[in-house]
Amino acid sequence: MQTTVFDLVDDQNMWRWSSAWFDLYPVVINLPPSTLDQNRGENLVWKDSQSNNTHFSSGWVWNNIRRCDQEVPWVDLVWFAQCIPRHSFHLWLVIKNKLKTQDRMGIWDMGSATNLNLMCCPLCRYNKDSRDHLIFECPFAMQVWNKVKDIAYMDSVDASWASIMAWFEQRASSKSSKTIVSKLVVAAAAYFVWQERNNRLFSQNHQPSSKIADIVLQTVRFKLMTFRARRRSKNPFQLERWKMQMKTMDIDTG
Numbered sequence: 472m473q474t475t476v477f478d479l480v481d482d483q484n485m486w487r488w489s490s491a492w493f494d495l496y497p498v499v500i501n502l503p504p505s506t507l508d509q510n511r512g513e514n515l516v517w518k519d520s521q522s523n524n525t526h527f528s529s530g531w532v533w534n535n536i537r538r539c540d541q542e543v544p545w546v547d548l549v550w551f552a553q554c555i556p557r558h559s560f561h562l563w564l565v566i567k568n569k570l571k572t573q574d575r576m577g578i579w580d581m582g583s584a585t586n587l588n589l590m591c592c593p594l595c596r597y598n599k600d601s602r603d604h605l606i607f608e609c610p611f612a613m614q615v616w617n618k619v620k621d622i623a624y625m626d627s628v629d630a631s632w633a634s635i636m637a638w639f640e641q642r643a644s645s646k647s648s649k650t651i652v653s654k655l656v657v658a659a660a661a662y663f664v665w666q667e668r669n670n671r672l673f674s675q676n677h678q679p680s681s682k683i684a685d686i687v688l689q690t691v692r693f694k695l696m697t698f699r700a701r702r703r704s705k706n707p708f709q710l711e712r713w714k715m716q717m718k719t720m721d722i723d724t725g
């Protein structure tokens with residue numbers, strides 16, 4: 472990596488690649504000889520997809536070679552500076568409807584040993600689960616949602632996934648502390664309901680909906696405790712109030 476272009480050109484301006492490079496990068500065989508100006512230093516240049524020579528940086532190169540689709544309206548719901556990364560990744564799967572829910576498993580060939588007709592939601596034992604059922608139309612998940620939504624400033628939003636997404640799309644560009652709390656609570660609620668669903672499916676661990684709601688709120692509160700109010704924030708004490716409000720609630724996460 473210490474080799475410069477000058478090192479690769481001989482006195483007659485011919486390339487002197489090592490034989491290993493010919494094997495690894497056959498393209499160098501046909502490179503025309505290069506005339507170098509000994510008085511100029513070397514610098515790294517990236518030729519972008521429009522053949523413009525630009526300053527090289529790994530970030531620029533990544534943005535140049537990756538496929539860029541149109542920005543989705545929910546991008547700020549999932550990815551934001553204060554997010555909890557594992558909750559955001561899970562929420563991304565939720566939005567893309569990529570969780571391995573029972574309705575989706577039904578379209579796979581599971582073999583004759585698995586009777587998909589016997590599957591039912593482990594939370595309410597009624598019918599197969601699905602993304603919309605678990606978040607949060609299932610009676611169990613709805614109890615979780617109903618306990619956390621008021622505190623998340625979403626009291627007018629019902630338990631349907633479509634309602635939650637519509638509510639956020641109206642606030643897509645909002646960076647208010649209330650919206651940050653709302654986003655954290657929704658992501659945490661989706662995450663912990665899914666965890667409880669899996670625990671019931673694969674172990675004997677059962678927790679009541681009130682406990683799951685408490686874990687959601689406590690997790691968000693812990694996250695908020697790491698925030699500092701911005702100096703020029705319109706409402707710098709909003710998060711402080713939320714933290715205090717949560718502190719005085721009877722939360723059992725033990």
Ligand SMILES: [Zn+2]
Pocket residue numbers: 592593594595596597600604609610611
């Ligand atoms: Zn259910």
